[in-house]
Amino acid sequence: MGTTQLESVPEPKYWHLKTVLSEALDSEFSVGEILPNERDLAARFGVARATLRQALEQLELEGRLQRRRGVGTTVAPPRVGVAVGTQQHAWPEATGDVWQAVDCTLAAPPAAVAAALETRPDEAVYTVRRSRVSHGQPVAAELLYVPESSVPDLSAIDAPSGPARARAVLRELERLQLEGRDSAVELGSARADDAKELDRLPGAPVLVVTTRFLADGRTAALSVATYRADTCRLTFGDSGGVEIHQGPERQAS
Amino acid sequence: MGTTQLESVPEPKYWHLKTVLSEALDSEFSVGEILPNERDLAARFGVARATLRQALEQLELEGRLQRRRGVGTTVAPPRVGVAVGTQQHAWPEATGDVWQAVDCTLAAPPAAVAAALETRPDEAVYTVRRSRVSHGQPVAAELLYVPESSVPDLSAIDAPSGPARARAVLRELERLQLEGRDSAVELGSARADDAKELDRLPGAPVLVVTTRFLADGRTAALSVATYRADTCRLTFGDSGGVEIHQGPERQAS
DNA sequence: TAGTGGTCTAGACCACTCA
DNA sequence: GAGTGGTCTAGACCACTAT
DSSP: OSSOOOOOSOOOHHHHHHHHHHHHHHHHHTTOOOOOOOOOOHHTSSHHHHHHHHHHHHHHHTTSSSTTTTEEEEEEEHHHHHHSSTTTOOOOOOOSSSSSEEEEEEEEEOOHHHHHHTTTSOOOOOEEEEEEEETEEEEEEEEEEGGGGGGGTOOTOOOOOHHHHOOOHHHHHHHHHHHEEEEEEEEEOOOOHHHHHHHOOOOOOOEEEEEEETTTTTTEEEEEEOOOTTTTEEESSSOOOOOOOOOOOOOOO | OSSSSOOEEEEEHHHHHHHHHHHHHHHHOOOOOOOOOHHHHHHHTTHHHHHHHHHHHHHHHTSSSEEEEEEEEEEEEOOEEESSSSTTTTTSSSSSEEEEEEEEEEEEOHHHHHHTTTTTTTTTEEEEEEEEEEETTTEEEEEEEEEGGTTTTHHHHHHHHHHHHHHHHHHHHHTSSSEEEEEEEEEEEOOHHHHHHHSOOTTTEEEEEEEEEEETEEEEEEEEEETTTTTEEEEESSSSSSOOOOOSSOOOO
């Protein structure tokens, strides 16, 4: 057969498409610009819409695109670097403007949380819900679990409800001598409640940062923070963190 | 039609499927067990294969499943915790068995790397390729960029080729006084070469850890490590890192 | 109401693994 | 060669946003 070039390893169409689009984004589009709609793009490249969508999904996963139902697909700005655990021995900041307390409940925690906290499954635990905003966009939703025994001086009277109670718990927590912290990062998909708070659809890819705060020789608090994977770059360590935007990515094929 | 329950917020089928499958995995399957094939599963749940696949993809993203072409879908073991930057002031280990040197070249680096290294774009940089294995599985592929000026005493004679040269570069690097390191974690998709090394298909989700090593008041080396997102939990900090496996995940709906 | 992305279907063929 | 997951098509309808 007179195929022009016999590809030894035939690249999937969507993969090739992704490369082409990626280069077009670099050279022909600027941040915030709206792309043609999916039906037009698919027709232009001569593929089915599902195939085009596979390419767009990857580009969205890599933080190059932003898609919103009813609106369209736009070129995403570079990922924002969010500091995570810069200070090895700092409590989750109660004040400052990065985290905003949303709510606080007192109840028995999920079994997995109780295990990580090394509390009895029936011991009541404060669950503080916070959200983090950066550059005007919501970037993370956090659940902070604080065993009642970590904040013994907190009385229900001090903390009547909601955000006020959350702040009271955080204030009490800071009185403890923090000895260290452990973190872990893994990929997850947004639960319905987190997705809503992050302005994404359920199932959207997120980076889950689990942090254990150690004080008095035990786990004094546990934070499970869910970051938008499409828009965030988590930075650790002394200073700001490295930014490498690989630019036009050439496929080795 | 006599639909049993009129869902006020109709959950997508694939989302509901994912929940059902997730529960089945918890209660009826054990690690390593093979699931029925996709065509059978789709028929059993009364959905198109594409819809079923959407659910499976999510579960794979969350590290619950492992799929291999030509073989089948199996229940994945819990994610392995891999230590990343446990020691704030440690060079990338040259010895030890976690990282294995694969290759080493000396050439002008990509522009983005040169910028992060603060070298002239034409300055030659050693590119050390290493792979990391954990529990017998490849978990990460790394490119370590070391400017020639960081290892001035290295001569071509010391390092004839391949892995030997890579080890020589690492040895020289360790002689510098390390002042600190910066890391950043973000979501990416595997390039073709990394995918091959990680035993995944191109485009597979990966956690990209970019680390800058500081010595002599400048960036002495830059590491770009690509971790399998499906099998890895990256741990930072003093000790091992937290493990929270949420178990059966109840959807708030 | 028009236009967007999100979901879903019922097929088809391909690339790969393994007996 | 049989069976698996991976890719692709050409439709359809739905949920959401803006006007």
